[in-house]
Amino acid sequence: MPAEPVTSPAPGIDAALRSAIAELATSAAGLEVTAERVVLSPPRQAGHGDLATNVAMMFAKQAGKPPRELAEAIAAGLPELLGDRIAGVEVAGPGFLNLTLGDAYYRDGLGVVAGAGDQWGGGTAAVSEHVNVEFVSANPTGPMHIGHARNAAYGDAIARLFAFHGHRVEREYYVNDFGSQVANLGASISARARGEAVPEGGYQGEYVQELAAQIPGAADASIDELSDAGIEAMLARARDTLDRFGVHFDRYFSERTLHDGEPSPFDIALARLRESGDLEQEDGAWWLRTERRGDDKDRVVIRASGEPTYFASDLAYLLDKVARGYDRLVFVLGADHHGYIGRMRAAVEAFGGDPEGVELLTMQLVHLVEGGEQVKMSKRAGQFVTLDDLVDMVGVDAARWYLLQRSHDTAVELDVELARKESSENPVFYVQYAHARACSVLTRVGPEAAALAGSLAGDGAAALAELPVSVEPAEKALVLKLGELPEVVGQASDRRAPHRIATYALELAQTFTAFYRDCKVAGAEGEGVEAWRAALTQATATTLATSLGLLGVSAPQSMERRELDADA
């Protein structure tokens, strides 16, 4: 499947700077240095300029020259190439280049950010892939718990990231509506409907009782009828829960359909594997020879009893996906499924697909904590905290934020008390508050400033460069922070790390808050100052909304109290 090149990646605000450095480095080092190799980073130390680069050190060895010599050569050439966009260059330490940027750099930079509007930061993927993301896929035999919540938030967030970065994405949910567990659910409902105890190994939860009450004539219905009705009802619940959580799937794939028809997709998949020699009989069972394709051991597909294993359906399902021709198949799974990667890759390879395009991402556990103690109770499931419980406790925005703010491969503790707080102690509230405050400020600026801020997607962005304003330190910091988004989105997408977006959103909110403190926007004195700051505020509001949107968290125009404080 040929991947399509992205036509026009948005230029970063540092595009001119990068290419100038790359050009000078190329001639100084005597070897090809591309703009992409130039790493610009904000120095931690005050006094190290506005941006720093280590290109001289990166290429010194290869060029056979001392890093400081390369740095000096680059430093000497920069003023001519960049004019008033650069105010100073310094060679420091082992060969760092510390750059002090001119006001023109910031005016141009804000023009780039503001002109891109809500597309700022997106569309920069080097290669656009068609990606299928399968996540949640909770069995429809029970309610979704806290683990599914993290899975749902994460799967949805990486899908949003992929799409924004420039990929084509499909979200898919695999419905296990086939096999013994389904009959088990039916039998459990039947028992409850007749007022009996559920059978050994049946489903005990309160929801079974609810299903029994909700299905008409359950006491007299057959197990098969109850199985079907039960699965249907549970699936409807799952959809409602996910809908409420802001997660929408493009496709719910029914396992049952794999067994429809003659021959069924299931039969066809197994026949193909027999033909290719990957599926062989031994000791009465049929084994998929995955070990020869890199798995730890071969896997049973059909038991000696003739019963297919769970993996057999997976294979038929996998063939269906492979045949659809994606560039990449992503599976979001619980931590206990990490052992699946080997067999899944081997299976894709057996079907003629590319195992490198198969990714199994595993999630670590979530612990809910309140007042220092682990939260365990649930109104619905009896002992587990359900996804609905979580949303009831802290709301969708806080739930998604706290599930996404940490890397997927680290276990997280979610402090319910903190998540519920509506004050700046709560990061998600703080970020939303910054957005609302920016929106509020924009309603207070004068007509000229409002006109400019409102026309940034059109010719307003170009007009920014003409404003005769000198750029304040807090404004510089804010423009630079806005400028980081494309890089952050790229890394978050490539590393499947939406938590980087959360970290960025918090930093941006903090940087904006400092700007708000130091620089009055509405009614600011000086020619063009109010307009310039309004444009900066508008770009920040948009970028905050974009960042929150990637996490599935809302960006309200104004914050409203959900409840009244006793002492208010």
Next chain:
RNA sequence: GCGCCCGUAGCUCAGUGGAUAGAGCGCCUGCCUCCGGAGCAGGAAGUCGGAAGUUCGAAUCUUCCCGGGCGCGCCA
């Protein structure tokens, strides 16, 4: 035993080759004539689990060790 993940401030965690390791919470000290004080500023706090190695430079890469989680079914 083998495989994967984790070990960073009192707590929860960012940071996958750059300068003096960061954030949030908690703790301490300040700040309301001011566009949203539902806020803001400052401070104390770390042998980056340990040891060796690679490098001009390591929390980051390699190896070994120690601690914790998970997985290694003809279960789903």
